[in-house]
Amino acid sequence: IENGTAFDESLYELARWVAEQTLCDLRDAVRLIAPEIMASQIKTTLRLAEDWEERLAGTRSAAQKDVAAALASLGGEADPGKLAKALGQAKVGPALAELRRKGAVTEERTVRLPPARRKVVRLLRLAGEREVAAAEAARLERTGAGRQARLLRALIAADAPHGALPGAGLAVGPTAGAAARALAEKGLAMYFEVPARRDPFQFFGFVPNRPVALTDAQARATQAIGGHLAARDGRTILLYGVTGSGKTEVYLDAVGRALASGRGALVLLPEIGLTAQVLDVFKSRFGADDVAVLHSALSPGERHDEWRRIQSGEARIVLGARSAAFAPVRDLGLIILDEEHDGSYKQDTAPRYHARDVALRRAAQTGAPVVLGSATPSLESYYRAQTGEYDLLTLAERVDDRPLPPVRVVDLREEMKQAPPAPLVAPGPGREDRPPAPNSAGVGTGQAPPAPPELGAGGANGAGGRSVLGCALQEAIADRLARREQAILFLNRRGFASFLLCRDCGFTFRCPHCDVSLTYHHAARLLQCHHCDHRRRAPDLCPKCGGLRLRPFGLGTEKVEQAVRDLFPQARTLRMDRDTMTRKGAHAETLRAFRRGEADILIGTQMVAKGLDFPRVTLVGVVSADTALNLPDFRAGERAFQLLTQVAGRAGRGQTPGEVIVQTFSPEHESVRRAARHDYLGFYDDAIAQRQELAYPPFAHLANAIFADEDAERAQGACRRLAGILRAQVETQKTAAQVLGPVACPLARLRNRYRWHLVVRCADKEGLLRLLRAALAELTGAERGGLSLDIDPLTML
Structure with missing residues (x-):
């Protein structure tokens, strides 16, 4: 490693292990253990052993002999790119791997680290004797150089006593710059630099505490x-x-x-x-x-x-x-x-x-x-x-001995039956009775539209309407506000609405780069893709039929925040999601403000569901438990149970007991029922039995291979080819593995690339890795370039 040691041998071994277990390039793994390498060069050199011909004497592989001979013609050493060019082919990896295993070729990687990015602070200190400086300060005062005199006296006060270690000094601000330069030119002061630490929490104070008595x-x-x-x-x-x-x-x-x-x-x-x-x-x-x-x-x-x-x-x-x-x-x-x-x-x-x-x-x-x-x-x-x-x-x-909070599950199907129908006037970004003047691009004036009337249609008295907050949740919030307690409202979806729909022709706004609808953000009057970040202004007119009745459908944290403001205008709210937490330090500031009691209600996504401890929170409301229940993923039920149980655990952690209200269209779902009873062991018994029956983790290891390409047929073809290679390898290696697929991914197009995937299931992790390594060696460079491989994936989307 050039320019200093970035890591020790154990961390390098850890990086190699990560590369082996995830089948990634070693360079990517090394960057995990040395952040400086993100901006550095990693040079790989292949060297031919002196006795390479002896080591290959019994080798029948023409590819290995060709690679070794090409390396010899290059003087016995070269980087992989130069070697591939000399051979006139890109696929030298399998032969090189065998040559390294036999000791005929060694590989050396050199890391060139950039210079250390030290931060220094420029200070000023006394250059001469204190007595001389004091006399000079008096003279400067008499001659009208008062600013220099005051700065010189400050330096005298800050100067270390005679015989002490040097280094005492004063930071020079912009207003004292001219005086400082004048003193330095006269030889009365001198500049010096000291290392400074960039502390991300330098402005936060920490009060010492002592260990508490353990239970x-x-x-x-x-x-x-x-x-x-x-x-x-x-x-x-x-x-x-x-x-x-x-x-x-x-x-x-x-x-x-x-x-x-x-x-x-x-x-x-x-x-x-x-x-x-x-x-x-x-x-x-x-x-x-x-x-x-x-x-x-x-x-x-x-x-x-x-x-x-x-x-x-x-x-x-x-x-x-x-x-x-x-x-x-x-x-x-x-x-x-x-x-x-x-x-x-x-x-x-x-x-x-x-x-x-x-x-x-x-x-x-x-x-x-x-x-x-x-x-x-x-x-x-x-x-x-x-x-x-x-x-x-x-x-x-x-x-x-504080109790776990009771959980009340609200069936939204019954809630909807009791609610009056939503009014049919002006629910979208435009207004039927007062159409805005579009500009030349057909986009509105940019003023924020009024909130859809279904938000808090029943008013703050809890009549219900089509508010995203049901009657029970409205009453519970009102009760906490009256008692000056705090509440957390959870919805694991940001934005205002899932999509914007024309009620005249049924048109919905979709991302031009991904197979998803654009999420509507009301405050910014924005339609945004949460996958590729494509954005466009929300128009006033339907681009298909010219209709005015554009209406947002679905839920998001922004809509919850608006509902709270409509129903409880006196409530102080904070919102935590990726849209509001963009500024550095925003997480810490928001949580500290809520802890200090500067807000009554914290609204957020999964950021508010984990590990937070607020003693004054006595109510947790889950606005919709359904967002995580119906995903095409065998872990969906487990994730939903964990999320509901975790967010419910934020209530009643102080002296006052808490309460949890969960709104859902699926109150009979096992994840909802078990979470409502805080019954992890019951959920585990049911779920682990299903996993064992279906041979899913922890009873097997999985690999999800996704091919992405701008051409749908190429993506499908590459995926089918890998499936064929894998099935042949299963037979060759006699591995107890299954290849499932290929099929189009649930999210079939992402960032203008069509996606196909297959899943490999194997009871043995090492067997799975051997199978994949052998199959990957048969792919072309172009095919591997479009492949994303996830070993033991947590999501199948």
Whole structure:
């Protein structure tokens, strides 16, 4: 590695393991362990062994001999591109792999790191003796150079005593610049630079706190984890605890034990939004200087500084999202994954790793125990705990004997029967009675349209109407506002409406690049694709028939916010979704404002469903539980149960009991029924039996292969060819595997590329990887270029 060491051997081995397990390029995996490499060059050199002819003496493969001979003609070494060009072909990978295995060819990768991006602060300090400077300050005052005199006296006051270490100085602001330059020119002062840390949380204060008394269950859990810490056995521990049971306090105790033994700790969180809250807790307990933060919202400079603090051992605790799993923690002693079930731990672009798998690999390397915490563990993790692969620790009750909140399920089918019909006037962005003047492009004037009248049609008295908030939820919100308590409203869909429809001809606005409708954003008068980000202004007239009756249909968090404002104009609201959390630090500021009581109602997507702890929240309303229930994915029911249980757990965490109201058109759905009873074990028993019957994870491993191409026939053809290759390999290798498909993806076109996929199912992970490696070697470079391969996928869409 040129320009310094970016990582140690264990992290490089980790990157190689990720590349092998995800079948990605090693260069992509290496970038996970050294963020500087994102802007660097990785040079690969192939070298021919001196005894290569002897090593290939018994080889019948003409391809291997051709590759070796071509490399010899290039002087015995070359990069892969140059070698392929010399051979006049692009497909040299399989032959090279065999040559490396036989020792006839070695591969060297050189990483050129960019210079360290250090930040410095320019300061000013006294250049001479204090007595001389004092006399000069008096002279400057007499001659009218008052600003120079005042700055010089400030430098005298800041100067270190004679014999002390140098470095004391004053930062020079823009107003003092001329005076500073004058003093420097006269030899009375001098500039100097000191390193400065870019702290992403420099403006937040942290109040020290002390450990609290543990419950008996917490104490048993911490003792068990402490035993594994002392043994350094790399054991995996599943901490299953209901919401509000005090898992965070167990984490804090375990981290304290790791630090006491002289080792570091890594704490992973699924959402950036959780980082600020957990950071408050950890920095208050262990001190601000001992904790570093890593996540994608950091600036490159902040990430560089935090990475170096971790690497040097200055910060012994690392908090972060998925990518922090690769942090270079010195003498790693403990790894924690909070909300281990969360899908955010799986990367959706190459390399498609799961942070939980990376954590387990690091545990095997270092002997650090891994604690997987959740109120709704993934079926795979709980199954492994049941079979003894993991240890199981349980926190079955909330702290201080607080009850889990009762959950009331509202059947929206009955609610709709009782509601009066929605009025047929002016429900869309345009107005039937007062058409706006379109501009030359046929687009409206840009003024925000009035809210559709179905929002709060029954008024704030709770008559119901077609509001997105049913009668029960309206009454519960009104009750909390009267009692000055807080509420959280959850809907896992952003925007105002799912689509905009012309009620005259049935036209809907669709994305020109993807097979989806455009989501309507009311405040911005915008139609947007949430897949490719295509945007257009919402028109006043239907582009097909010229009709005025354009109406938004479906739900989104923006519509929920508007409904609350219509029904409860006195309520103070905050909204958390990807549309409102674009500014840096917005997550932390919003959560801190809600904690301080600056808002009565927090409205949001899954950002508000995980791990948040607000003692004043006594009501959680799930506006629609149906958004996650009907997806074409075998994990849909599990995700819906987890999300409903998690968001329900935000209620009643303080002294006042809480309540949860779930609105749904499917009250009989197993996920809804079990979540309403906080019945994880019942859900697990039913779901794991179905998984076993259908041979789905954890009873098998899957691979989802997606081909995408601007030409639909090419995408389909490449997918069919891979399916044929895989089926032939299944027969050749005698592998107990199945190839399902190919078929068009549920989202058949994305960003102007048509998508086809197939699924490979195999009971053995290594068998699955062998099968895929052999099949991939038979694809052309063009075919591999259009392929996205996901091993153990969390979504099939």
